[in-house]
Amino acid sequence: MFLLDNLLNMSRSAKRMVFLTADILLIPISLYTAFALRYGTATPFPMVMESWELFVLMTVFGGAIIYFFNLPKIKLNAFETRAMLQVGLAAVSLSVTAMAVSYLLQLSGSRSVPLIFGMLFFVASVLMRVLGLYVITYLSDRAGGRQHVLIYGGGSAGIQLASALRQSKEARPVAFIDDNSNLHGLMVAGLPVCAPSDMEKLINKHRVGRILVAMPSVEKERQKDIISKLTGLGVEVHVLPSYVDMMAGNAIIEDLRPVTPDELLGRDKVDLDTPEIAKTYAGRVVMVTGAGGSIGSELCRQLVSCNPARIVLFEQGEFQLYSIDQELRPKANHAGIEVSAYLGSVTNAPRVSNVVADEGVEIIVHAAAYKHVPLVESNELEGARNNVLGTQIVAEAAAQAQIERFILVSTDKAVRPTNVMGATKRMAELVVQDIQIRHSATKFSMVRFGNVLGSSGSVLPLFQKQIEMGGPVTVTHPEVTRYFMTIPEAARLVLLAGAYVEGGDVFVLDMGKPRKIIDIARQLITLSGRYVFDPQTGQGDIEIKITGLRPGEKLYEELLIDSDSLCLTPHPKILRAEEAKLSQIEVAAMIREIRASIDEGDEIRLRQLIATRVEGYHHYQQEIAQ
Structure with missing residues (x-):
């Protein structure tokens, strides 16, 4: 509305001038009303004429009093007790000044007039501001602003x-x-x-x-x-x-x-704060690969509280490395922790080895990976290069340097995978297990995650964006279920795995029961203040659209290949699995086949290798048929 915009967009000095003028005008009005009330007539002109000097002087002195008590500076939308006290003090001062002027000029008016005047000014000034606030609120409501x-x-x-x-x-x-x-x-x-x-x-x-x-x-x-x-x-x-x-x-x-999305977990958060974490990383040089990713960056943040001697950031993406470096350095400097940032790919063996040696790395957390299922499904050779060969290079560098610990960040999609991403992560696990057998000086471990809430590529940010755009919210299949965990839980689990490692271990978090993706979609729509569209009644505003399973997507995920291999750890919610391994000869042959597939650009050869070496692997089309 035009009037409302003019009122709200007035300059501060203009608003103060309006209130100063209004308060000054209230002085003669209140004084006249005081005479009228005292003498019981609406036209006390004879008495007013006998005290005309009082009107003139009080208007002049009153303006100064009003300005002294900062009445024009009182904000309408902050008009509360303190503001009323300011008006009250100004009203008392006006009343006392009126008494003094009447006494000094020996005016014939009643001595009760100044008291009535002060009370009237207080009521009028407060009422004027309350009405002004009401008018602005009313206009704002009418304008829908x-x-x-x-x-x-x-x-x-x-x-x-x-x-x-x-x-x-x-x-x-x-x-x-x-x-x-x-x-x-x-x-x-x-x-x-x-x-x-x-x-x-x-x-x-x-x-x-x-x-x-x-x-x-x-x-x-x-x-x-x-x-x-x-x-x-x-x-x-x-x-x-x-x-x-x-x-x-x-x-x-x-x-x-x-x-927040993590309130959709359907379970309590797992408390993973234990003294073992601080003891394991305190005073150590810790290197995080993939430091700019969702998990890698959270790992770096949590490492600061573990008081390591130095955090080495290793990241392929320049912007991602810049972002985490800029965020981490102030906190690390405050805690007396050094930070080093290195650009590089985990598939570049000389670069990885040089960084490990130059920095004197003692612990490596390997979070670098290609993890988006559809992208890796259509770029399988690069997925294998980064996820399998990259893991081998970093793990071999750790073994050659005889560092203390190596932790691989894996995924529940590595268990009986239906996609190349999950298969390459399972191959990476097999590589790490093989290196552990041949190099006992370094303790190697692996951590399997469920879906991490809020990480890049997870369904929840996608759903939130779709809801903001008015829908539809896309779900691939009404029966798809997933395990969920928060980013802090995932990062803490990695750090704990490094503390509990014995050698070649696979750690998983007890994440409760898996949840249907379609249920989470419905809950997010409701939490955002919208209604799920019902095609039968035509009611609701956000549609849930079933799009069909994507290439490589499973209906459900598993955390373990063999549940009978579970062992307890000091933490009741963290479990250790001792799973079957490939022989050294089998792993070496697998690596040779991967390199040959990449060198020749032979995707079929890679998929045949996956079907041969990855236990439980079956193509996603078999999943659809089931």
Whole structure:
């Protein structure tokens, strides 16, 4: 609206001039009204004429008093107790000044007039600002410029949030929701406190588009229960972070976050903080390959808390290396940890060996890999070069340098794979197991992940982007299931595997039951405040579209080739598997075949090799048939 835009876009000095002028005009109006009330007539002209000097002097002195108490600087959307105190002090000063002027000039007016004048000015000045705030709020609502929100939690965090939102142009709080029945029906910070049972009615009445959960100190379990109750209301749900997180930000309103994807795990996060991690990496030189990737970068962040002597970043992508280097150095310098950054490919043997030797590397975490199933499926030779030969080169460099530990980041797709990516990761595991047999000075281990929430290429960022674009959300098959873990869980699992390694181990995390991808799609749509489109009724706004399994995609994933090989570790949620290995001759023949396939550009030869050497491998078309 034109009027609203003009009001909101006025310069600060112009707004102050408007309020100064309005407050000064209130002085003669309040003084005249005081005479009228004191003498009981609406036309006290004779008494006013006898005290005309009072009107002139009070208008002049009053302007100075108003300016001294900074009344023009009071912001409308921040008009609360402190602002009312400023107006009150100004009103008292005006009243005292009026008494002094009347006494000095020996005016004939009643001595009670200045007292009435001060009270009238206070009421008028406060009422003027309240009405101004109401008009702007009304115009904003009519213009549809501010989204109506409910605040779940009427405590101190909710009150601060409401105050911050009043100063924003994006949102307007309409009510508090609180479980405490003693607060129901009360007004807190100018907003009514309602019961959770009233939410649906409030959403419909005020056209609420978002619920903000302002309970940062509540237990995680309780917060999850609240979020699960809110997801069926058809509005967006945002969660206020903890006080520690808020202290790190600049403003409460900026620190609000959407419900994060890891809240879709369907299980509690696994606590992987153990003293073994710090002991293993403290004072060591740790090299991370693929340091700029989703897992590699998180590994680097978590290594800082382990107090290593140096973190060596090794990454093929220039921008990815630059990004993690810029992020990591300030934190590492603060902790007294050196950081070295190296550009290079894991398939470049001289480069890898030189970095390991020059830096005196003691532990290698090998996270570099091509991991996107459809891309590797159509670029299988490069996938094998990077994932298998690259792993061999880094592992051989570790063995030749006799470093302390080597940890390979693997995947659950390596178990009975239906795609080249999973098969190459299984081959990489076989290579590492073979090198362990021949080089006992270094302890080698492997870690198998499920799908990592929020990592590049995972379904959740894709779903969120599709929802933002209005759909459809694409799911390849209604029965596809996956294990899920968070990026911090994945990185911590790698570090723990390095602590628990005995030699040639395969570590897996107990991730609970696998979840259907289509269920996660439905839940994300609901959490974003949308409805799943029902083709039978025609209701809903985000369609879930079944596209069919992609090349190399499995209906379900497994973590172990042989569940009977499981062994316990010191951590109840981490398991160790001792799986079958290939002989040294078989591994050497496998490597020769891979090199020959790459040199000749023979993709069929590579796939035949995979079918021969990778236990349980079957083509994805067999998966579709099953």
